[in-house]
Amino acid sequence: MVDLDYLDDLDGEDLTLEIVRLAKTEGAKVALRSAMELCADKKAPAQARASAQRAVLQLAGLLDRRDRGSDLPRDLHEMNGEELREELARLSERTRAVRARHKRRPDDVFD
Structure with missing residues (x-):
């Protein structure tokens, strides 16, 4: 469990x-x-x-x-242009939120 x-x-x-x-x-x-x-x-x-x-x-x-x-949600290949733009905006906002919660150090190896 x-x-x-x-x-x-x-x-x-x-x-x-x-x-x-x-x-x-x-x-x-x-x-x-x-x-x-x-x-x-x-x-x-x-x-x-x-x-x-x-x-x-x-x-x-x-x-x-x-x-x-x-x-x-539908798969990307099933979406029309507007749905793709909305999904991109949703994922971009989620990425910004995650980055804000986990601020990287300047010497991060992934920068």
Whole structure:
């Protein structure tokens, strides 16, 4: 089990970003493991198995986003010009915020 006590020290965007990171890493591993076990469990109710199977296929990208009814952002190659400009602005702002929180030293090797 993952210790989440350190989340109490975060707030705002830092907390949101950490929750998303955890969901995409630890949460995804736990969810996939659980879904795969449920898919293989012959004693599980058919509806539960079907739901788990669909979740695995979605995670693998084998079902169309429209099928999912998902709010996930579209891939860059699916965006029009305006959507690309909005995504660039969002990422630029996020980069500025991260840099402001983690000011580099002048002698940083990555400068």
